[in-house]
Amino acid sequence: MQRFDLIVIGSGPAGRRAAVQAAKLGKSVLVIENRLRVGGVSGHTGTIPSKTLRETVLNLSGWRERGFYGLAYRVKKDIEGRDLGARLEKTLDYECEVLEHQFARNGVDTMAGAARFVDGHVIEVTPPAGDPVRLKADKIVIAVGTKPYRPLNIPFDDKAVVDSDSLVTEPRVPRSLTVIGAGVIGLEYATIFSALDVPVTIVEPRPNFLEFIDREIIDEFVHELRKRGVTFRLGCKLDRVELDEAGWPIAILDDQRRVRSEMLLYAAGRVGATDSLGLETCGLEVDNRGRLTVDPVTFQTAVPHIYAAGDVIGFPALASTSMEQGRIAACHAFGTPLAPAPVFFPYGIYAVPEISTVGLTEEEVRARGIPYEVGIARFRETSRGHIMGLQSGMMKMLFGLADKKLLGVHIVGEGATELIHIGQAVLNLGGTLDFFVQNTFNYPTLAEAYKIAALDAWNRMPRLAEAPVAGVSG
DSSP: OEEEEEEEEOOSHHHHHHHHHHHHTTOOEEEEESSSSSOHHHHHTSHHHHHHHHHHHHHHHTGGGHHHHOTTOOSSSSOOHHHHHHHHHHHHHHHHHHHHHHHHHTTOEEEESEEEESSSSEEEEEOSSSOOEEEEEEEEEEOOOEEEOOOTTSOOOSSSEEOHHHHHHSOOOOSSEEEEOOSHHHHHHHHHHHTTTOOEEEEESSSSOOTTSOHHHHHHHHHHHHHTTOEEEETOOEEEEEEOTTSOEEEEETTSOEEEOSEEEEOSOEEESOTTSOGGGGTOOOOTTSOOOOOTTTOBOSSTTEEEOSGGGOTTOOHHHHHHHHHHHHHHHTTOOOOOOOSOOOEEEOSSSOEEEEEOOHHHHHHTTOOEEEEEEEGGGSHHHHHHTOOOOEEEEEEETTTOBEEEEEEESTTHHHHHHHHHHHHHTTOBHHHHHHSOOOSSOTTHHHHHHHHHHHHHSOOOSSOOOTTOOO
């Protein structure tokens, strides 16, 4: 029986980072992937395809140029599913090649097949063709990710009624779309198709959504979507889905309202892809959504030599945090000391417009009783915003009144997921309002919004016995 220092099940962000980190520590590593090519959920049906689809839509629709040329402006008049699929295929091929090369140059072995635990150290792999093979490892990392939750009462046919996997597997542009679930995935796809001028209705049983995002940012986001004609049905539970005589799905809500569209995307949750792993043979249990519980510092499961990382352990389920979890798990498994992780990390939601946030929300600051002030900057206030033709977008910053320390940065609009990293660095380094006021930003850039927001907050703060701040208007 072949033996490895580490076996990683899954080759998404968590799995790849765990594998490469262990290889760099001189360990023998095998990655098992149940697809024919590496990449995991992130590469094949999740992060990479959805962001590629978004970029394709924004480019072909001329979305970014409409501020100058009008709402009717298009780069391509009739955008079809094959237009979207062509770029998806190219991007996926490139991602797989990059990852395969990364594994090869670090000496990481890979194997295609379905993995199943025989006991705590032995894993049986069933390849696409051929007989099963058994392998042994001292340490194991479970990084299998998640898959869409598909209730039995929803008539999925992967054409009229789809989940997020089938949506990107065979993309098409419907005449109208209903999205069940206002989570990150549902909102991303809803707004992507809305950018193609597809009428979209979002159904969500909760009265609010994305509760971990600052409410003022969500208010701005909802306002933008409603201006585009997106319909929200908040506080409405889905009762059932029926197909009419034309084969169009009808979402029937608990208040008996009916929402008819050419396509229905069910995006109300995901489940851990753990059902076929045979976890019971090694003493592990999952929750009702197939997720594993781990130590939040080491990412060890209840079985100390078995680790889990990525979406399979639940929130925050971000590619960026999954990578770091995989790295930490590998380092801990082989006794490599790590510096304490930074307190704050950014969230990125690739909707149209983007949302990104780091640090405390205003609601959290108020709940903690911290005296604070807020600064706001609108992208249209920046020269770069005018050059780009931006009509919307804002940055919100929170500072403590006692020490002027940055508490949080929240952005909605073009480039939000890129801009957030300036705020992330200052926040984790304990920086204050003075950094943004006293430093020079490239001109013209959207990053100038940091200085505008900081000055806005300074203008609202009680005056202290200090030197005047250059550039502050009353």
